Amino acid sequence: MIDLRDLYQEVILDHNKRPRNFGQLAAPDRTSEGFNPLCGDKLTLQLTLDGDVIRDVAFDGSGCAISKASASLMTESIKGKTIGEVRELFVKFQDMVMSDTETVPDTDALGKLVVFAGVRAYPARVKCAVLAWHTLRAAVETSGGTVATE
Amino acid sequence: MTQAFAAARREKTQFDVERVRRDFPILGRDVRGRPLVYLDNAATTQKPRAVLDALTRHYTESNANIHRGVHYLSETATQAHEAARATMQRFFNAREAREVIFTRNATEGINLVAQTFGRTQVGEGDEIVITGMEHHSNIVPWQMLREQTGATLRVAPITDDGELEWDALERLVGSRTKLVAVVHLSNSLGTVNPVRRVVELAHAHGAAVLIDGAQAAYHFPVDVQALDCDFYVATGHKLYGPTGIGVLYGKAERLEAMPPYQGGGDMISSVTFEKTTYNALPYKFEAGTPHIAGAIGLAAAVDYLTGLGLDQVAAHERGLLAYGTEALHQVPGVRLIGTASEKASILSFVMEGVHPHDIGTIVDQEGVAIRTGHHCTQPVMDRFGIPATARASLAMYNTRDDIDALIRALDLARGVFA
Numbered sequence: 001m002i003d004l005r006d007l008y009q010e011v012i013l014d015h016n017k018r019p020r021n022f023g024q025l026a027a028p029d030r031t032s033e034g035f036n037p038l039c040g041d042k043l044t045l046q047l048t049l050d051g052d053v054i055r056d057v058a059f060d061g062s063g064c065a066i067s068k069a070s071a072s073l074m075t076e077s078i079k080g081k082t083i084g085e086v087r088e089l090f091v092k093f094q095d096m097v098m099s100d101t102e103t104v105p106d107t108d109a110l111g112k113l114v115v116f117a118g119v120r121a122y123p124a125r126v127k128c129a130v131l132a133w134h135t136l137r138a139a140v141e142t143s144g145g146t147v148a149t150e
Numbered sequence: 151m152t153q154a155f156a157a158a159r160r161e162k163t164q165f166d167v168e169r170v171r172r173d174f175p176i177l178g179r180d181v182r183g184r185p186l187v188y189l190d191n192a193a194t195t196q197k198p199r200a201v202l203d204a205l206t207r208h209y210t211e212s213n214a215n216i217h218r219g220v221h222y223l224s225e226t227a228t229q230a231h232e233a234a235r236a237t238m239q240r241f242f243n244a245r246e247a248r249e250v251i252f253t254r255n256a257t258e259g260i261n262l263v264a265q266t267f268g269r270t271q272v273g274e275g276d277e278i279v280i281t282g283m284e285h286h287s288n289i290v291p292w293q294m295l296r297e298q299t300g301a302t303l304r305v306a307p308i309t310d311d312g313e314l315e316w317d318a319l320e321r322l323v324g325s326r327t328k329l330v331a332v333v334h335l336s337n338s339l340g341t342v343n344p345v346r347r348v349v350e351l352a353h354a355h356g357a358a359v360l361i362d363g364a365q366a367a368y369h370f371p372v373d374v375q376a377l378d379c380d381f382y383v384a385t386g387h388k389l390y391g392p393t394g395i396g397v398l399y400g401k402a403e404r405l406e407a408m409p410p411y412q413g414g415g416d417m418i419s420s421v422t423f424e425k426t427t428y429n430a431l432p433y434k435f436e437a438g439t440p441h442i443a444g445a446i447g448l449a450a451a452v453d454y455l456t457g458l459g460l461d462q463v464a465a466h467e468r469g470l471l472a473y474g475t476e477a478l479h480q481v482p483g484v485r486l487i488g489t490a491s492e493k494a495s496i497l498s499f500v501m502e503g504v505h506p507h508d509i510g511t512i513v514d515q516e517g518v519a520i521r522t523g524h525h526c527t528q529p530v531m532d533r534f535g536i537p538a539t540a541r542a543s544l545a546m547y548n549t550r551d552d553i554d555a556l557i558r559a560l561d562l563a564r565g566v567f568a
Contacts, residue, residue, distance in 0.1 A: 040537035
């Protein structure tokens with residue numbers, strides 16, 4: 001039997017309960033919305049940019065523990081990074097959650113985000129983990145807008 | 151009355167759930183190392199051996215295309231297909247077999263009515279009335295019709311218990327109303343609507359009524375003549391039958407007046423490049439080769455269900471609903487969504503501090519299959535100010551043990567998020 005603790009790790013439960021960077025920014029440069037039509041998860045992401053460096057970030061919305069914790073940990077890990085670095089991190093994160101459970105995640109690049117490796121055993125939950133990242137991509141690649149994951 | 155006779159009689163009238171369970175092969179399997187506890191019946195029901203056997207028999211002994219062959223197999227398959235129609239006619243107590251149109255599912259039945267009855271009978275300024283608890287499949291086809299015709303869509307609100315606000319509905323239905331489309335049994339709330347009263351109200355204003363019976367027909371007997379509805383849609387896979395087959399009932403005079411839905415083979419009586427004459431009912435609405443095996447499988451399901459007795463099934467499920475409602479009330483932090491006085495065995499709920507999606511994943515680890523999400527009723531979720539619910543939907547083969555397993559699994563979920 002798969003151990004539920006592999007999915008609901010302490011870090012995830014903690015970020016679900018006390019999400020970081022939760023709320024709204026006073027003067028965001030970019031705002032985007034993410035929506036998971038299957039579960040009803042909704043997420044608003046706001047950024048301020050300094051050139052191509054993400055100076056500040058905040059998120060708001062409602063969702064399951066996985067999507068909320070993923071958004072929370074994402075905001076922590078992208079603050080101060082350039083858009084190029086964030087783009088690379090997005091790819092690494094997506095590769096991890098889409099890979100099979102045998103693949104060893106790139107811990108150096110992903111840091112704390114490796115707690116989401118447990119999602120790989122729950123294919124139906126992958127979209128919960130990536131919702132915040134798709135929303136982030138919409139915010140940095142375009143001037144915002146709405147994204148939906150299915 | 152002798153004792154033996156009384157015992158035999160009791161035997162006959164009592165619902166033997168363990169015997170029923172043995173008729174469903176899938177219920178014997180394990181999921182994630184635990185016995186399957188299947189509580190997602192509002193999404194689809196499992197299939198009894200009678201249905202699986204009917205499908206196998208059709209494909210191994212009688213497979214051929216219907217309505218066109220002169221050979222033996224084609225005649226056999228045609229007879230079986232039309233016998234299936236007669237079975238569905240009896241099941242819904244339609245006056246005639248030609249009032250039963252085979253569709254892919256309930257959704258297709260509603261779209262058929264919207265695009266045929268709707269396109270010809272509903273015009274600009276006319277009104278279609280639905281309720282606040284409709285499934286997306288009984289909302290979107292009417293929105294599409296609204297775009298096409300300039301008609302107005304009006305929505306009767308629902309109460310905090312998930313019941314139809316009757317006074318509001320009465321105010322909405324009037325001389326401009328062409329059609330009232332209402333769900334018989336709400337898939338996300340479990341509410342059973344007073345559809346007979348809705349029909350009386352609508353007919354008093356000259357409006358037709360379509361009842362979405364996708365969830366209803368496997369919980370209790372449905373009599374379309376007693377309801378006097380103009381249209382009734384149902385789907386086979388929730389009736390313990392195969393996927394891909396459904397039924398649209400329509401009053402013959404309504405169906406006669408409607409243009410065909412799709413063009414093709416079987417729905418015509420003659421074709422030249424200049425002019426095509428359409429076939430009679432029900433074939434006018436059944437273009438192309440239909441889901442022959444599906445119809446035969448559905449009839450087998452309905453025969454099986456009728457053999458058990460839908461009244462007995464309903465009584466068994468009422469017991470489960472009462473037990474499940476009480477059990478969920480005992481779980482700390484659980485709130486039921488949908489507490490109508492007339493309900494069927496659907497238990498939608500939210501749990502403080504645990505998102506429905508997480509509930510779904512955790513109880514699944516215990517072999518308990520429930521549905522989480524908006525259940526294709528986003529307006530219902532908005533009405534209750536929630537993004538989603540967890541939903542345990544019970545069918546005739548469920549037991550109190552199944553509910554106990556759910557409650558134990560919910561305790562586990564609370565433990566994870568404590």
